[in-house]
Amino acid sequence: MGQIIKGKPVADKLTENVIKEVEMLKNEGMYPKLKIIRVGENAEDLAYEKGALNRMNKCGIDCQVIQLPKEINQEDFLCQIKKANDDPDCHGILVFRPLPHQIDEEVVKHFINPKKDIDCFSQLNVAKVVDGDCTGFPPATPSAVMEILKYYQVDVAGKHAVVIGRSMVVGKPVSMLLLNENATVTICHSKTKGLKEICKQGDILIAAVGRAKMVDINYLKEGAVVIDVGINVDDQGNLCGDVDFDSCLSKVSMITPVPQGVGAVTTSVLAKHVVKACKKLSTNGH
Amino acid sequence: MGQIIKGKPVADKLTENVIKEVEMLKNEGMYPKLKIIRVGENAEDLAYEKGALNRMNKCGIDCQVIQLPKEINQEDFLCQIKKANDDPDCHGILVFRPLPHQIDEEVVKHFINPKKDIDCFSQLNVAKVVDGDCTGFPPATPSAVMEILKYYQVDVAGKHAVVIGRSMVVGKPVSMLLLNENATVTICHSKTKGLKEICKQGDILIAAVGRAKMVDINYLKEGAVVIDVGINVDDQGNLCGDVDFDSCLSKVSMITPVPQGVGAVTTSVLAKHVVKACKKLSTNGH
Numbered sequence: 001m002g003q004i005i006k007g008k009p010v011a012d013k014l015t016e017n018v019i020k021e022v023e024m025l026k027n028e029g030m031y032p033k034l035k036i037i038r039v040g041e042n043a044e045d046l047a048y049e050k051g052a053l054n055r056m057n058k059c060g061i062d063c064q065v066i067q068l069p070k071e072i073n074q075e076d077f078l079c080q081i082k083k084a085n086d087d088p089d090c091h092g093i094l095v096f097r098p099l100p101h102q103i104d105e106e107v108v109k110h111f112i113n114p115k116k117d118i119d120c121f122s123q124l125n126v127a128k129v130v131d132g133d134c135t136g137f138p139p140a141t142p143s144a145v146m147e148i149l150k151y152y153q154v155d156v157a158g159k160h161a162v163v164i165g166r167s168m169v170v171g172k173p174v175s176m177l178l179l180n181e182n183a184t185v186t187i188c189h190s191k192t193k194g195l196k197e198i199c200k201q202g203d204i205l206i207a208a209v210g211r212a213k214m215v216d217i218n219y220l221k222e223g224a225v226v227i228d229v230g231i232n233v234d235d236q237g238n239l240c241g242d243v244d245f246d247s248c249l250s251k252v253s254m255i256t257p258v259p260q261g262v263g264a265v266t267t268s269v270l271a272k273h274v275v276k277a278c279k280k281l282s283t284n285g286h
Numbered sequence: 287m288g289q290i291i292k293g294k295p296v297a298d299k300l301t302e303n304v305i306k307e308v309e310m311l312k313n314e315g316m317y318p319k320l321k322i323i324r325v326g327e328n329a330e331d332l333a334y335e336k337g338a339l340n341r342m343n344k345c346g347i348d349c350q351v352i353q354l355p356k357e358i359n360q361e362d363f364l365c366q367i368k369k370a371n372d373d374p375d376c377h378g379i380l381v382f383r384p385l386p387h388q389i390d391e392e393v394v395k396h397f398i399n400p401k402k403d404i405d406c407f408s409q410l411n412v413a414k415v416v417d418g419d420c421t422g423f424p425p426a427t428p429s430a431v432m433e434i435l436k437y438y439q440v441d442v443a444g445k446h447a448v449v450i451g452r453s454m455v456v457g458k459p460v461s462m463l464l465l466n467e468n469a470t471v472t473i474c475h476s477k478t479k480g481l482k483e484i485c486k487q488g489d490i491l492i493a494a495v496g497r498a499k500m501v502d503i504n505y506l507k508e509g510a511v512v513i514d515v516g517i518n519v520d521d522q523g524n525l526c527g528d529v530d531f532d533s534c535l536s537k538v539s540m541i542t543p544v545p546q547g548v549g550a551v552t553t554s555v556l557a558k559h560v561v562k563a564c565k566k567l568s569t570n571g572h
Contacts, residue, residue, distance in 0.1 A: 123417075127409035130416055130458055158479045166465055172416055175473075179452055182477040184484065187461075191468040193444045198470065 002226075002252035003152075007144070007264030010151040014268035015059060021275045022060040025282075032278035033062040034092040034118070034270070035084045039077070039103070040070035045096040048267075052094065055267035061274050064090075074103050078111055085113040091281055092118040092274035097169075115281055118273035120173065129173045132180040135280075137273050142174035144265035145206060145227050146181070152254060154204065154225050157182035162202030164188045164195070164215070164242070170208040170229050178204070195219070207242035216244040217251050226255040229262050288512075288538035289438075293430070293550030296437040300554035301345060307561045308346040311568075318564035319348040320378040320404070320556070321370045325363065325389070326356035331382040334553075338380065341553035347560050350376075360389050364397055371399040377567055378404040378560035383455075401567055404559035406459065415459045418466040421566075423559050428460035430551035431492060431513050432467070438540060440490065440511050443468035448488030450474045450481070450501070450528070456494040456515050464490070481505070493528035502530040503537050512541040515548050 022032055034056055038045055049065060056063040066080055077099075084093045093116045099105055114124035120139040128136025138146075149156055161183040165171035175185045183204065188195055199205055199219040205226045207215045212232035220226070230242030241258030248255060256262055311318055320342055324331055335351060342349040352366055363385075370379045379402045385391055400410035406425040414422025424432075435442055447469040451457035461471045469490065474481055485491055485505040491512045493501050498518035506512070516528030527544030534541060542548055 123413035124409050126413040126416055130412055130462075131409075131454060158477050160479075160484070168417060172462075172465075176416075176458075179458075179473055179475075182475070184472065184474050184478040186470065186472040187465055188470050189465075189468070191444050192470040193446075198446070 002249050003254045004249070005148060005152045005254045005256050005261075007148065007256065007261050010144075010148050011055075011265045011268040013151060014147060014265070014272055015055065018059045018061075018268070018271045018275055025275065025278060026060070030278055030282050031062060031089070032060075032092075032274050033064065033090050034094060034274045035087070035090045036063065036065045037068065037080060037084065037093065037095045038065060039068045039072055039096065039100055042096070048096070052267045052270060055271050056274070059271045059275075061271055070100060072100075072103070074107065077103050078107070081108065081111055085111075085116065090116065091278040092116055092270070094119050094270065095121055097121070115284075116277055118270055118277055120169075126168070126173070129176050132176075137277070138173050138177060139169050140266040140269045140273075141170050141208075141229060141262060142177050143269040143273075144262050145174050145229065146177050147265055147269060148227060148256060148262065149204070149225070154254065156204065158184070159203040160184045160186070160201055161204040161206065162186045162188060162199050163206045163208065164199065165206075165208030165210070165229070167208065174206055174208070174229075178206075209242045211242055212240050213244035214242050215248070217247045220248060220251045222251055223253040224251070226252045227262060228256050228258050231258060231263060288535050289540045290535075291434060291438045291540045291542050291547075293434065293542065293547050296430075296434050297341075297551045297554040299437060300433060300551070300558055301341065304345045304347075304554070304557045304561055307565075311561065311564060312346070314568075316564055316568050317348060317375070318378075318560050319350065319376050320380060320560045321373070321376045322349065322351045323354065323366060323370065323379065323381045324351060325354045325358055325382065325386055328382070334382070338553045338556060341557050342560070345557045345561075347557055356386060358386075358389070360393065363389050364393070367394065367397055371397075371402065376402065377564035378402055378556070380405050380556065381407055383407070401570075402563055404556055404563055406455075412454070412459070415462050418462075423563070424459050424463060425455050426552040426555045426559075427456050427494075427515060427548060428463050429555040429559075430548050431460050431515065432463050433551055433555060434513060434542060434548065435490070435511070440540070442490065444470070445489040446470045446472070446487055447490040447492065448472045448474060448485050449492045449494065450485065451492075451494030451496070451515070453494065460492055460494070460515075464492075495528045497528055498526050499530035500528050501534070503533045506534060506537045508537055509539040510537070512538045513548060514542050514544050517544060517549060 114122040118137050125136040129138045161178045163175045166189045179185045208229040228241035228243040234240040400408040411422040415424045447464045449461045452475045465471045494515040514527035514529040520526045
């Protein structure tokens with residue numbers, strides 16, 4: 001029977017550290033602040049925003065939501081980004097994606113200030129993740145995966161990590177983060193042949209496919225560490241991950257649940273990133 | 287007995303296309319030009335420069351070498367980059383690396399104009415490789431690998447590609463290029479455990495380790511396509527790759543030799559990139 005590794009203790013530990021750092025910053029007259037830029041009222045965005053607001057509040061980080069109409073045009077949207085870019089009191093910018101079709105994400109990508117880009121929207125931060133340059137900001141979810149592995153003392157070096165999924169928000173960056181920590185990394189996706197056999201080699205298996213309970217016991221190496229990044233709804237309308245948790249639990253050494261797994265850690269990562277950005281901006285300027 | 291797949295026909299084909307494109311550009315009054323920026327007189331740099339000059343000459347691409355003293359300081363070096371960045375007659379910039387220690391590559395990386403950065407020095411081009419955004423310039427060697435696979439009609443999609451090496455100039459970018467073409471990709475390196483067994487799964491094996499003849503027949507799947515990116519000198523003082531060519535030839539379906547393999551294609555890739563840069567700069571400005 002594997003160990004269920006929840007996100008909460010990881011988030012608590014991260015939060016505890018952030019609280020201390022925020023206090024120190026405030027003692028030096030620096031007040032870390034996050035701006036959330038949300039277009040429209042997508043339910044998922046609102047849920048995530050609520051979580052982020054709570055976390056920032058707990059951490060003592062000021063948080064302002066810029067709420068924009070669904071039909072906002074690109075110029076007006078960029079104007080809001082520019083304001084946040086230039087605002088000396090703002091240290092982190094979080095933009096909910098996907099943006100509505102009339103806004104070209106390619107343009108935003110190049111426009112957002114990379115020093116405030118705490119969720120890896122900008123190309124510069126993507127490149128830093130690949131380069132193993134820790135001055136950047138990897139996206140929140142892959143960072144959360146790494147924080148969980150670290151917290152539960154999973155030594156990644158020399159291990160074979162298999163990642164299912166190759167998105168720019170999870171699959172590719174988490175592969176690079178694992179590689180930078182000396183894992184051997186296999187990246188699988190919808191065109192992969194013999195997926196089960198490949199997954200079965202993973203000492204660590206990261207599921208980021210977006211298909212409810214796709215990964216069952218037949219995908220697992222005995223004693224694997226399984227990190228489930230998926231958030232789906234099953235036939236009964238319940239939240240579930242990409243991994244068939246009940247079927248897998250007996251074979252893994254550790255497994256994250258969904259909910260209460262990776263998703264519970266992302267807002268703490270964001271808080272950590274805001275503090276990091278605040279420190280750097282205070283030293284090097286905006 | 288495997289097929290020996292040489293670089294020359296690939297380079298010839300690429301060159302042929304570039305020549306046509308250069309003629310068309312010249313008919314429209316555009317004269318593609320490459321600036322090579324070399325610090326000191328490193329023998330490898332000089333050899334590569336000679337090859338690049340020959341290739342550009344063959345393609346009808348103007349090529350200027352900016353030769354700088356070994357002890358040049360960072361400010362003066364950046365001044366040269368700035369000149370090339372701003373020169374409306376220059377479309378491609380090639381900087382030989384590594385640069386001497388007094389010049390901070392991190393700074394240069396952010397300074398070089400990404401639109402002229404035909405060998406993927408800048409972060410923007412690194413990010414585009416990861417993103418599968420074909421408006422950028424991947425580094426010459428990984429691009430050469432992909433051109434070889436394409437020329438010899440190796441269908442990459444759904445194949446398992448194993449890459450040995452995780453450098454920013456070969457291992458990581460070639461992994462991303464293969465992934466973008468729908469290969470399943472495993473990235474191995476010096477900390478990988480069970481390297482032989484992992485390599486043995488590769489339908490395609492890319493060796494970019496930098497160790498003479500390290501990959502022997504025991505690393506190969508029957509019928510694998512082997513691309514050898516290494517350039518080393520063996521005990522007898524002869525040029526050789528990372529792959530023990532003679533031992534492997536019987537087991538592979540295709541294999542690139544060293545010399546006359548990947549290395550023969552890189553300058554043609556650079557020429558192709560200069561033309562691409564010239565076209566884009568003419569349309570969108572510097």
